[in-house]
Amino acid sequence: MLNLAPNIPDPDGFYAELLGVHEGLAPEESHALNARLILILANHIGDRATLSAALEAARTSGQPRSGDAP
Amino acid sequence: MQDRYPLAFKLYPYARVPDQDAGAPVRHPVVIVGAGPVGLSLALDLGLRGTPVVVLDDHEGVGLGSRALCFAKRTLEIMDRLGAGPDMLGKGIVWQKGRVFRDRDEIFDFDLLPEAGHEYPAFINLQQPHFERFVMEAVTRAQAKGAPIEVRGKNRVDAVKDTGDGVAIDLITPDGPYRMEADYVVACDGARSPVRSMLGLGFEGRVFEDNFLIADVKMTADFPTERWFWFEPWFKSGDSALLHKQPDDIWRIDFQLGWDIDREKELRPENIRARVDQMLGHSDYELDWCSIYTFQCRRMERFRHGRVLFAGDSAHQVSPFGARGANSGVQDADNLAWKLKAVLEGAPDGLLDSYDAERVMAADENILNSSRSTDFLTPKSQVSRLFRNAVLDLARDHPFARQLINSGRLSVPCIYDGSPLNTPDALDAPARSRPGAPCPDAPLGDGFLLKSLGAGFTLLALDCEAPESLPEAGVTARRLSVDTAVAPLIRDRYLGEAPTGLYLIRPDQHVAGRWPTFDEPQVRAAMRRAMGEATC
Numbered sequence: 286m287l288n289l290a291p292n293i294p295d296p297d298g299f300y301a302e303l304l305g306v307h308e309g310l311a312p313e314e315s316h317a318l319n320a321r322l323i324l325i326l327a328n329h330i331g332d333r334a335t336l337s338a339a340l341e342a343a344r345t346s347g348q349p350r351s352g353d354a355p
Numbered sequence: 356m357q358d359r360y361p362l363a364f365k366l367y368p369y370a371r372v373p374d375q376d377a378g379a380p381v382r383h384p385v386v387i388v389g390a391g392p393v394g395l396s397l398a399l400d401l402g403l404r405g406t407p408v409v410v411l412d413d414h415e416g417v418g419l420g421s422r423a424l425c426f427a428k429r430t431l432e433i434m435d436r437l438g439a440g441p442d443m444l445g446k447g448i449v450w451q452k453g454r455v456f457r458d459r460d461e462i463f464d465f466d467l468l469p470e471a472g473h474e475y476p477a478f479i480n481l482q483q484p485h486f487e488r489f490v491m492e493a494v495t496r497a498q499a500k501g502a503p504i505e506v507r508g509k510n511r512v513d514a515v516k517d518t519g520d521g522v523a524i525d526l527i528t529p530d531g532p533y534r535m536e537a538d539y540v541v542a543c544d545g546a547r548s549p550v551r552s553m554l555g556l557g558f559e560g561r562v563f564e565d566n567f568l569i570a571d572v573k574m575t576a577d578f579p580t581e582r583w584f585w586f587e588p589w590f591k592s593g594d595s596a597l598l599h600k601q602p603d604d605i606w607r608i609d610f611q612l613g614w615d616i617d618r619e620k621e622l623r624p625e626n627i628r629a630r631v632d633q634m635l636g637h638s639d640y641e642l643d644w645c646s647i648y649t650f651q652c653r654r655m656e657r658f659r660h661g662r663v664l665f666a667g668d669s670a671h672q673v674s675p676f677g678a679r680g681a682n683s684g685v686q687d688a689d690n691l692a693w694k695l696k697a698v699l700e701g702a703p704d705g706l707l708d709s710y711d712a713e714r715v716m717a718a719d720e721n722i723l724n725s726s727r728s729t730d731f732l733t734p735k736s737q738v739s740r741l742f743r744n745a746v747l748d749l750a751r752d753h754p755f756a757r758q759l760i761n762s763g764r765l766s767v768p769c770i771y772d773g774s775p776l777n778t779p780d781a782l783d784a785p786a787r788s789r790p791g792a793p794c795p796d797a798p799l800g801d802g803f804l805l806k807s808l809g810a811g812f813t814l815l816a817l818d819c820e821a822p823e824s825l826p827e828a829g830v831t832a833r834r835l836s837v838d839t840a841v842a843p844l845i846r847d848r849y850l851g852e853a854p855t856g857l858y859l860i861r862p863d864q865h866v867a868g869r870w871p872t873f874d875e876p877q878v879r880a881a882m883r884r885a886m887g888e889a890t891c
Binding site for chain 2: 316317320321323324325328
């Protein structure tokens with residue numbers, strides 16, 4: 286079951302750390318780091334249904350909402 | 356009639372046959388177009404079952420070149436049933452382990468048969484010409500014992516027409532044209548299938564934009580007999596490389612060249628040698644055979660079109676990574692032979708539709724695996740390359756990433772889950788031997804289980820009673836009783852925790868149904884179902 290409710294105890298600290306590991310990296314190095322991070326997190330989750338739900342949540346939340354002005 | 360390719364072995368020289376001088380076209384029950392590994396296996400299977408079969412080929416033997424190389428356990432088990440298994444095992448290079456490298460680092464290894472108790476190994480490497488020669492030798496032995504198999508070399512099919520109650524075939528030979536008729540035609544005529552074109556049938560799928568160079572080199576070397584695969588190899592001879600040992604001190608080296616290449620330039624011996632030199636660090640070898648190939652993953656929508664059936668590459672095509680081409684073609688033949696015989700002898704015509712259902716399912720499984728491997732090997736976008744390289748980066752330090760490395764998922768037989776011929780599982784036993792599955796082999800007495808199964812239907816009675824024979828639906832199932840106290844691996848693989856079990860096994864060694872004990876009405880119903888008779 287994918288948890289989309291707040292779950293990180295120190296959200297600002299985590300966000301700063303996430304940006305921190307990208308500091309000084311060229312865009313392609315950042316992309317590579319993100320890809321490794323996704324794979325590490327995906328393996329930690331493991332559960333296939335949760336992973337599918339996460340992929341779907343990521344896919345749809347990047348799209349314009351229906352009813353939004355074009 | 357000019358040959359389109361040079362021959363490795365001349366196996367079926369042209370000879371004039373009485374059909375050519377007959378006033379009217381002679382009718383044959385089964386005509387197979389193409390004497391490759393699939394066509395010959397099918398002919399051998401039919402002939403051994405007593406069904407007359409004619410094989411037509413536009414050449415007089417096997418083409419040159421190693422081509423299909425890795426033959427899987429299931430193929431060898433089928434070949435054992437057909438009498439060609441021991442020859443293949445004797446000549447082939449046995450292997451079961453693979454290693455994957457990136458640059459110089461080993462990042463992954465796998466074992467394709469980590470358990471004991473099988474007569475045949477996970478894989479042998481055997482050049483396709485030898486494979487075909489061994490099948491043809493088995494055909495010749497079967498013919499000597501009266502098997503009604505005819506192989507006609509230099510008989511090219513020029514037209515095929517389904518007339519509703521038969522198939523009319525126009526042929527051309529060195530002595531001119533003639534015509535024959537068949538109840539059924541099986542097109543085993545390869546990826547560019549002329550029969551498929553003659554019938555105007557489609558063959559849609561994905562093209563993968565990459566070129567691979569095969570260099571077969573002859574040398575003495577002491578690399579282990581394992582499949583070695585490199586991503587971004589340190590020797591820089593290609594984006595990836597693959598090394599396999601073949602019989603007779605020949606080594607298959609496969610280099611990934613990319614899409615935009617000058618094919619003619621890459622095939623020049625000096626350029627091939629430059630790549631091989633870089634990899635081996637020396638030039639003490641001979642080039643035996645070279646080829647550049649591209650590939651597609653595709654299949655026909657249906658493998659049966661009335662009285663014409665398609666098997667092997669004519670019906671489906673995959674990338675070579677995974678060895679799922681020739682192996683799946685031989686399994687097509689295995690699936691089709693007994694069904695053709697049964698329908699010719701009066702079983703419902705719908706039984707042939709189950710060939711389509713089961714082998715389309717297998718083709719889809721092979722195409723899925725093959726496409727996934729190819730997407731990993733040949734990333735088709737920046738982002739797929741990004742993730743591919745992320746997997747390779749992580750694999751060095753973290754075991755979880757190693758399972759994502761895909762250099763080819765090697766051929767395993769399809770389990771026909773949901774096949775119309777299956778009777779729902781009624782035994783709480785290991786899933787690997789459920790209805791639809793090919794029987795796992797296991798030691799039995801001084802031999803092996805698969806060898807002990809009959810050519811027809813078998814009632815495998817495990818620690819339970821069953822009649823010696825059971826006639827139903829036009830066939831007779833024969834009993835094979837096993838005391839699992841003295842066959843512990845049969846117990847492990849077929850019973851698990853169940854105290855007893857009764858399996859109904861098809862002529863192609865796939866499980867049709869299984870129960871705790873012999874229940875005659877249920878077994879009879881399962882036999883009718885497996886023979887394509889509608890169940891009520």
